[in-house]
Amino acid sequence: MIGVGELREITPVGTPSTVTAAHVTSGLPMPKPVRVKIFSPDEWEQFVEEYGASLKSDYTQVRRFAGAGDMGVDIAGFITDQGFVGGWDNYQCKRYDHPLRPSDVWVELGKIIFYSFNGEYTAPQKHYFCASQDIGTTLQRLLADPAKLKQKCREEWADKCASHITDTQTVALEGDLLTYFDAFDFSIFSSKSALELIEGHSKTQFHAVRFGGGLPPRPAHLPPPDEPQKHESRYIRQLLDAYGEHANVEYADLPALVANAAMHGNFLRQRERFYHAEALRNFARDTVPEGTFANLQEEIYQAVVDVCDTDHANGFNRMAAVVTQAASVSSTSNPLSPATNVQDRQGICHQLANDDRLQWIVKP
Incomplete structure (x- = not known):
C-alpha cells in the first residue's frame, strides 16, 4: 500500500520566464529537428526542394531527379558544366518513420555502383544520405568505416540489391561488375544530419516561412554611392x-x-x-x-x-x-x-x- 509520505505536491515547472504574447497565442515554439520529423510527405518533398536551393552556390548546377527511373540520383550537384560526365555529388533524401538504417540503403549503394559501372554516369565524388528522422547510429558507424561498409554491402547484395536495383533484370555481383565493386571507393558515402539540412535550409529565402521564428537581422544600411548609378x-x-x-x-x-x-x-x-x-x-x-x-x-x-x-x-x-x-x-x-x-x-x-x-x- 502506498504511504502518504511517498506522495509529493504537484509543482509544475512551467514555462520559461521569458514568455511573450506570441507564446500565449501559439504555444512554445517547436524545435526545428522535431518539426522536420513530423513533416508530411508533401512537406518533406518541399523541404528537400528548398534545401536543394541552398546548394546552388556550391555547384555549377543543381538538379532534382524524381520517379522510378532515377537510377539512385536524388539531388545532383554538378561541379562542372559537363553534368554527369564531370564531377558531381549526390544527395539521397529519405523520409521514413525511423532513423535511417543499413537495410534502408543497401539498394541505394547498389544503384550507384551498377549504373556507374554501366556508364549511365560517372560515380559521384560524394554521396550523402539525408533523412527526416536523421541517420541511425549503426548506419553512421558503417559510413565512417568504408572498408566495413563495402564488406557488409557485398554480404547483403544477393538479398537486398540483386532483384531490387532494376525491374528489368537480376543484377548478380559477379564477373566485371564484381571487379568494379572491389575497386569502388566506398569513402564517397557519408551523410548529412538533420541539423546540417536545417542549417543549409536557413540560408534560403524559404526558411522563415517554413520554420517561423522571425526573419534574420537585417544588415546595416549602406549610404548611397556618391555618383548616381x-x-x-x-x-x-x-x-x-x-x-x-x-x-x-x-x-x-x-x-x-x-x-x-x-x-x-x-x-x-x-x-x-x-x-x-x-x-x-x-x-x-x-x-x-x-x-x-x-x-x-x-x-x-x-x-x-x-x-x-x-x-x-x-x-x-x-x-x-x-x-x-x-x-x-x-x-x-x-x-x-x-x-x-x-x-x-x-x-x-x-x-x-x-x-x-x-x-x-x-x-x-
Missing part, C-alpha cells in the same frame, strides 16, 4: 522635373540642382530613401519567397496611388504628399513587415517612379 536614372529625372516645376526653372542635371540648397537637400533625402528600399529588396531576395517584395510594392502603390492622382499645385507637392502617405502605411500582412521601416516605404515610392508606375508631373 544607371539604374537610378528614371526616378532622378522625375525628381528633377518636379523640383523644376516647383521652382519654375529647368534642372537639366544634378549639378544644376546644387545651387538650390532646399531642393538639393530634399533630393539627398529622397535618394537615401530609394537606397533603403533597394536594400530591403536585396534582403527580401535572400530571406523570403520570391514575389514577397513585389507584393509589398503593390501594397504601397495601392495605398498612395489615389493621393498621386489627386490635384496638386506642382510635381514637387505631389511627390511630397505621396511619400508622406507612404510613411503612414501599415503593411502588417506582408512577411517583410517586421523588417520594414518608414524610409523603406517612402523609398518604394521612388522605385515605383523609377518604373513609371508613379509620375510626379501630370502631362496634359
Whole structure:
C-alpha cells in the first residue's frame, strides 16, 4: 500500500520566464529537428526542394531527379558544366518513420555502383544520405568505416540489391561488375544530419516561412554611392522635373540642382530613401519567397496611388504628399513587415517612379 509520505505536491515547472504574447497565442515554439520529423510527405518533398536551393552556390548546377527511373540520383550537384560526365555529388533524401538504417540503403549503394559501372554516369565524388528522422547510429558507424561498409554491402547484395536495383533484370555481383565493386571507393558515402539540412535550409529565402521564428537581422544600411548609378536614372529625372516645376526653372542635371540648397537637400533625402528600399529588396531576395517584395510594392502603390492622382499645385507637392502617405502605411500582412521601416516605404515610392508606375508631373 502506498504511504502518504511517498506522495509529493504537484509543482509544475512551467514555462520559461521569458514568455511573450506570441507564446500565449501559439504555444512554445517547436524545435526545428522535431518539426522536420513530423513533416508530411508533401512537406518533406518541399523541404528537400528548398534545401536543394541552398546548394546552388556550391555547384555549377543543381538538379532534382524524381520517379522510378532515377537510377539512385536524388539531388545532383554538378561541379562542372559537363553534368554527369564531370564531377558531381549526390544527395539521397529519405523520409521514413525511423532513423535511417543499413537495410534502408543497401539498394541505394547498389544503384550507384551498377549504373556507374554501366556508364549511365560517372560515380559521384560524394554521396550523402539525408533523412527526416536523421541517420541511425549503426548506419553512421558503417559510413565512417568504408572498408566495413563495402564488406557488409557485398554480404547483403544477393538479398537486398540483386532483384531490387532494376525491374528489368537480376543484377548478380559477379564477373566485371564484381571487379568494379572491389575497386569502388566506398569513402564517397557519408551523410548529412538533420541539423546540417536545417542549417543549409536557413540560408534560403524559404526558411522563415517554413520554420517561423522571425526573419534574420537585417544588415546595416549602406549610404548611397556618391555618383548616381544607371539604374537610378528614371526616378532622378522625375525628381528633377518636379523640383523644376516647383521652382519654375529647368534642372537639366544634378549639378544644376546644387545651387538650390532646399531642393538639393530634399533630393539627398529622397535618394537615401530609394537606397533603403533597394536594400530591403536585396534582403527580401535572400530571406523570403520570391514575389514577397513585389507584393509589398503593390501594397504601397495601392495605398498612395489615389493621393498621386489627386490635384496638386506642382510635381514637387505631389511627390511630397505621396511619400508622406507612404510613411503612414501599415503593411502588417506582408512577411517583410517586421523588417520594414518608414524610409523603406517612402523609398518604394521612388522605385515605383523609377518604373513609371508613379509620375510626379501630370502631362496634359
